[in-house]
Amino acid sequence: MARARSKFRKIFWLSALLVVLVAVVAAGMYVLYLDRLVVKQFEGRRWTLPAQVYAAPLELYVGLPLTVSDLEHELQRLQYRRVDRLEHPGTYHLQGMRIDIALRPARFADETRPASILSVGASDRGIEALRDSDGKDVAIARLEPLLIGSIFPIHGEDRIVVTPQDVPPMLPAALTTVEDRKFYTHHGVDPTAIMRALWENVRAGQIEQGGSTLTQQLVKSYFLDPRRTLTRKIREAIMAVSLDSHFSKADLMNAYINEIFLGQDGDRAIHGFGLASQFYFGKPLSELDLHEIALLVAVVRGPSYYDPRRHPDRVRQRRDLILKLMAERGIVKPDEALAAARKPLGVTTRASGAYYPAYLDFVRRTLRRDYHDQDLTEAGLRIYTSLEPRAQDNAERALERELARLDKAKKYPNDHLEGAVVVTSPQSGDVIAIVGSRNVGYDGFNRALDARRAMGSLVKPFIYLTAIETGRYNAATVVQDAPVAIRLANGTVWKPENFTRQTYGPIPVVHALAESLNLATVGVGMDVGLPKITETLGRFGLERPPAQVPAMLLGAIDVTPLEVAQLYNGLANGGFRTPLRAVRAVISADGKPLKAFPLEVHQVAAPEAVYQVDRMMEEVMEKGTGRAAHAVLPPNIVVAGKSGTSSDYHDDWFAGFSGSHLAVVWVGYDRNLSTGLTGSSGALPVWSRLMASLGTTSWDAPMPESLVETWIDYWTGQRVEKGCSADAVPIVVPVGTELPVKPGCSSNPVQSIVERAGEWMRDLMH
Amino acid sequence: MRFIAPLAALAVATSLLSACSIFREPEAPARPPPPTRAPVPAPPSAAQPQPGGTPPTAQPVVPEPPQRAPQKQFKLSPATAALVSQARTQARSGNYEPAAGTLERALRIEPENPLLWIELGQVRLSEGNAGQADSMGRKALAQATGDPQAQASAWRLIADSLRALNRNQEAAEADRKAGSLSPR
Numbered sequence: 001m002a003r004a005r006s007k008f009r010k011i012f013w014l015s016a017l018l019v020v021l022v023a024v025v026a027a028g029m030y031v032l033y034l035d036r037l038v039v040k041q042f043e044g045r046r047w048t049l050p051a052q053v054y055a056a057p058l059e060l061y062v063g064l065p066l067t068v069s070d071l072e073h074e075l076q077r078l079q080y081r082r083v084d085r086l087e088h089p090g091t092y093h094l095q096g097m098r099i100d101i102a103l104r105p106a107r108f109a110d111e112t113r114p115a116s117i118l119s120v121g122a123s124d125r126g127i128e129a130l131r132d133s134d135g136k137d138v139a140i141a142r143l144e145p146l147l148i149g150s151i152f153p154i155h156g157e158d159r160i161v162v163t164p165q166d167v168p169p170m171l172p173a174a175l176t177t178v179e180d181r182k183f184y185t186h187h188g189v190d191p192t193a194i195m196r197a198l199w200e201n202v203r204a205g206q207i208e209q210g211g212s213t214l215t216q217q218l219v220k221s222y223f224l225d226p227r228r229t230l231t232r233k234i235r236e237a238i239m240a241v242s243l244d245s246h247f248s249k250a251d252l253m254n255a256y257i258n259e260i261f262l263g264q265d266g267d268r269a270i271h272g273f274g275l276a277s278q279f280y281f282g283k284p285l286s287e288l289d290l291h292e293i294a295l296l297v298a299v300v301r302g303p304s305y306y307d308p309r310r311h312p313d314r315v316r317q318r319r320d321l322i323l324k325l326m327a328e329r330g331i332v333k334p335d336e337a338l339a340a341a342r343k344p345l346g347v348t349t350r351a352s353g354a355y356y357p358a359y360l361d362f363v364r365r366t367l368r369r370d371y372h373d374q375d376l377t378e379a380g381l382r383i384y385t386s387l388e389p390r391a392q393d394n395a396e397r398a399l400e401r402e403l404a405r406l407d408k409a410k411k412y413p414n415d416h417l418e419g420a421v422v423v424t425s426p427q428s429g430d431v432i433a434i435v436g437s438r439n440v441g442y443d444g445f446n447r448a449l450d451a452r453r454a455m456g457s458l459v460k461p462f463i464y465l466t467a468i469e470t471g472r473y474n475a476a477t478v479v480q481d482a483p484v485a486i487r488l489a490n491g492t493v494w495k496p497e498n499f500t501r502q503t504y505g506p507i508p509v510v511h512a513l514a515e516s517l518n519l520a521t522v523g524v525g526m527d528v529g530l531p532k533i534t535e536t537l538g539r540f541g542l543e544r545p546p547a548q549v550p551a552m553l554l555g556a557i558d559v560t561p562l563e564v565a566q567l568y569n570g571l572a573n574g575g576f577r578t579p580l581r582a583v584r585a586v587i588s589a590d591g592k593p594l595k596a597f598p599l600e601v602h603q604v605a606a607p608e609a610v611y612q613v614d615r616m617m618e619e620v621m622e623k624g625t626g627r628a629a630h631a632v633l634p635p636n637i638v639v640a641g642k643s644g645t646s647s648d649y650h651d652d653w654f655a656g657f658s659g660s661h662l663a664v665v666w667v668g669y670d671r672n673l674s675t676g677l678t679g680s681s682g683a684l685p686v687w688s689r690l691m692a693s694l695g696t697t698s699w700d701a702p703m704p705e706s707l708v709e710t711w712i713d714y715w716t717g718q719r720v721e722k723g724c725s726a727d728a729v730p731i732v733v734p735v736g737t738e739l740p741v742k743p744g745c746s747s748n749p750v751q752s753i754v755e756r757a758g759e760w761m762r763d764l765m766h
Numbered sequence: 767m768r769f770i771a772p773l774a775a776l777a778v779a780t781s782l783l784s785a786c787s788i789f790r791e792p793e794a795p796a797r798p799p800p801p802t803r804a805p806v807p808a809p810p811s812a813a814q815p816q817p818g819g820t821p822p823t824a825q826p827v828v829p830e831p832p833q834r835a836p837q838k839q840f841k842l843s844p845a846t847a848a849l850v851s852q853a854r855t856q857a858r859s860g861n862y863e864p865a866a867g868t869l870e871r872a873l874r875i876e877p878e879n880p881l882l883w884i885e886l887g888q889v890r891l892s893e894g895n896a897g898q899a900d901s902m903g904r905k906a907l908a909q910a911t912g913d914p915q916a917q918a919s920a921w922r923l924i925a926d927s928l929r930a931l932n933r934n935q936e937a938a939e940a941d942r943k944a945g946s947l948s949p950r
Contacts, residue, residue, distance in 0.1 A: 061845030139848035427877035702911035
């Protein structure tokens with residue numbers, strides 16, 4: 001019996017031992033598994049960097065028409081701070097007509113520039129002197145490019161990764177003070193803090209205080225799991241201890257600073273203090289002052305509850321509490337804390353934040369042709385674009401303001417007018433601004449890229465260009481604006497009408513284009529032939545050939561605003577097609593150029609033919625459907641353009657250019673309703689307001705030597721002397737072109753009475 | 767009854783005047799006859815002389831002396847000159863892509879300056895992109911109106927590009943044009 005009992009006892013103890021062993025091994029393996037998991041995550045995260053997207057840097061040089069206040073505005077856009085004496089990079093000193101700038105270190109697509117001092121002297125006309133810190137003349141210098149966003153993964157985590165050198169020392173100090181006092185001494189978990197938290201929670205009757213160390217918070221952020229269970233807490237604790245044993249406190253602190261969730265912006269989750277600093281203050285983390293650092297630390301506890309934009313009072317209270325704690329712990333002097341607590345939050349409004357979703361959308365689409373999503377969201381690429389923040393802001397404002405005005409007289413109570421704008425620099429093909437909606441900050445349907453609408457009369461310049469290319473037409477050629485009836489392939493008869501439902505009889509080409517006469521254009525188009533016109537559109541960059549029906553001549557061609565910009569860019573660029581581009585260069589995380597999108601030009605039309613059309617488009621602005629623009633534009637500026645209205649007023653377009661800018665504006669309803677507006681009344685006001693705000697230069701292309709300028713009568717096409725009457729318009733024709741001369745309209749100002757009576761009658765008739 | 771007389775007078779005048787306006791040219795012995803209207807599609811054009819003789823009043827439009835673009839000479843501003851010299855240094859050491867990038871910076875400042883287009887075309891030619899070099903030359907040419915020196919340089923770039931494309935006959939023609947504008 002004793003033997004049996006002892007045997008039983010032995011078996012009992014052995015199996016117990018076995019169970020314990022198995023449990024220990026299992027627990028060990030689980031710990032090992034968690035260890036591997038968290039280490040892998042930690043290592044992996046170091047390299048998961050969304051691509052950062054930059055605007056075009058502002059180039060400064062003598063002669064640039066930028067006033068002192070313009071420059072100051074640009075510096076403020078980059079969150080440079082005005083100071084009495086230059087301190088650290090990111091500050092400037094303004095004295096009279098001179099601005100001294102402590103430039104930040106910057107990485108451009110082609111070079112890295114250290115922090116430096118630049119002195120700019122300017123007058124009302126523009127920049128007159130540029131000097132470095134030794135007083136030596138500088139030929140050209142640039143401000144750093146504005147960060148306009150990043151390409152983050154589908155799950156929405158966006159971040160700007162900072163290195164320890166970028167982190168102001170006050171930040172780790174504040175974090176440990178508030179969140180984890182024993183961070184530098186504990187082993188990943190802090191039992192006393194947990195006990196304290198437990199006690200607080202028991203006292204409060206609910207979970208209020210975390211007691212988590214920074215390391216535990218880091219782990220929690222790695223494995224997003226909202227459940228607050230005990231097992232998860234244990235898991236987190238094991239992982240925190242594991243991380244603590246593998247990595248230095250400095251590494252962990254840096255990871256925390258880059259990882260932690262600090263705000264939500266639509267689909268975009270703001271992670272890390274680097275991005276949070278840009279998101280809330282619009283400037284780099286390294287430049288934050290004490291009160292700003294304290295604010296970000298306040299947000300850590302609950303980015304939604306302590307949202308500085310939505311709950312400024314609540315977050316201010318916590319910020320000041322943190323400042324007080326920092327003073328108590330001797331991290332800052334009490335008077336510094338007091339001074340900081342007196343400062344306003346200093347958070348930028350959303351509107352001034354540089355977030356341009358429609359433009360970023362175009363950038364993303366450009367890059368998806370060459371890169372996998374993962375390269376863009378994880379590889380830390382730096383993407384340099386052509387976006388000009390000033391032009392972009394102006395385009396957004398022009399669309400918002402004019403649509404708000406037009407909506408006051410709206411026809412549909414439940415529909416808001418929508419719009420899109422594309423702005424380019426014609427000669428470089430740079431797309432400098434894109435607005436995809438009147439809700440400019442909303443990352444939704446991008447009308448500039450995706451709204452395919454009938455181009456209407458925007459097609460007309462290409463019809464007349466094709467006509468001029470045949471050698472049978474010029475601006476003075478008299479064409480018939482008379483009723484047209486064309487039998488279509490399906491047996492029906494197409495009878496287009498003029499906008500006014502009138503006919504204008506024999507009329508010179510320049511008049512037909514300027515007044516956008518449909519019947520005259522259809523006559524010319526049918527004479528020239530649809531295939532030739534299609535071919536012209538193709539040369540200028542239209543990718544899908546339009547249906548070969550006569551209605552094509554009145555713009556029954558569905559295009560996006562961006563496609564219109566490509567087509568008109570060729571007109572603005574003297575017959576050279578330049579592929580429009582938003583991205584200039586892609587640079588790898590370690591600074592190697594990966595891909596350039598170089599400037600390309602392709603001659604697609606003779607400069608002579610395009611010049612003749614462009615000069616007629618100048619008359620659109622002088623006498624025709626675009627003439628209202630001059631009331632808004634700076635005096636004496638020369639621009640060329642064309643209005644477009646699709647049938648039944650569904651789409652209002654205006655496309656036009658100056659010497660330095662091309663802008664395309666579309667206005668319409670998403671549901672494709674009639675707007676009751678025309679290109680001239682709907683889109684032109686947006687275009688004019690935008691162009692007036694760009695500081696643009698006159699269109700001033702050199703006239704090809706084989707052409708000659710002359711004046712004709714706007715109604716008869718007969719040659720007249722300049723100033724002969726108000727109806728004299730300048731045109732250009734090939735040298736030697738024979739034009740009928742208007743009798744009696746010589747330099748002699750005395751006209752016969754009968755002639756003047758005839759003109760009077762004609763005015764009555766039109 | 768009282769306003770019938772003025773009305774009749776107006777009607778007569780109207781018909782008279784509108785008759786004039788139909789022809790757009792009243793009969794006047796001292797003046798040449800009215801121009802004939804060419805119906806679409808037969809516009810008047812210098813390239814294609816009108817059948818049946820030119821209308822008596824038609825005159826060829828030729829430039830008057832002051833209308834010719836005056837001779838000019840394109841120059842680089844200090845800013846673009848600095849960029850061009852930087853680009854040349856880059857190109858000399860075979861860094862064509864950075865050189866082109868630097869020239870694009872210059873072109874954003876002075877897009878109308880043909881010298882910069884020629885410079886960029888030369889970089890393209892050096893890196894073996896003769897097609898773009900030719901296009902840049904033509905772009906420069908279109909901008910160089912009035913500056914024979916710049917026009918000649920543009921033609922030389924075009925000639926070199928065409929030679930690289932084995933279009934030797936066109937290249938010789940381009941060279942000839944360059945020579946006639948500005949002897950090397």
